[in-house]
Amino acid sequence: MNYRDLLTEILASADCAPYIHNSAAPKISAAEVLVKDQAIADILNTGRTVVGECWLTDRGLVSDLVAATGNTAMPDAILTKLDTLAASSRSTRALMNRLENDAKGVNFGDVGLRAQFAQWTQADVFTQAELDAVLNLPMQPAPKITAADVSRAVRGPWD
Numbered sequence: 001m002n003y004r005d006l007l008t009e010i011l012a013s014a015d016c017a018p019y020i021h022n023s024a025a026p027k028i029s030a031a032e033v034l035v036k037d038q039a040i041a042d043i044l045n046t047g048r049t050v051v052g053e054c055w056l057t058d059r060g061l062v063s064d065l066v067a068a069t070g071n072t073a074m075p076d077a078i079l080t081k082l083d084t085l086a087a088s089s090r091s092t093r094a095l096m097n098r099l100e101n102d103a104k105g106v107n108f109g110d111v112g113l114r115a116q117f118a119q120w121t122q123a124d125v126f127t128q129a130e131l132d133a134v135l136n137l138p139m140q141p142a143p144k145i146t147a148a149d150v151s152r153a154v155r156g157p158w159d
Helices: 003-012 030-045 058-069 074-086 090-101 111-122 128-136 147-155
Strands: 049-051 139-141
Touching: 003 030, 003 147, 030 147, 058 074, 058 090, 058 128, 074 090, 074 128, 111 128
Parallel strands: none
Antiparallel strands: 049 139
């Protein structure tokens, strides 16, 4: 964990401000410091996610999109648009080939693929809702920040 980055995140959060206790603050007991550090950890852990790997075939994409959105038409719309793009783009054709024929499929957590979907959305190929659904597929809960992590970020050592 990068404790300097964590400190920056803590200092940037108005919700964390009342709980920050560093060497410049009046002396309090270790138990009180722990309560404050845990409060900061709880604030930061709320809704915290990271992009993970998400390997899907075309069937997996359909299944996961329907499960995530409840929209049975969205996967078909996305795949149809990809088919249309594949007719004039070799790289999109390769993507579709992996989606349809590769047992592992395509990693929807890949930075390049995520950027490509964003570009296609800017070019009005996909709707914002379709982009959001695709980008949310690989989202996973982030590793939890502990009170000990907060303590080290706020009071050091940082390296």
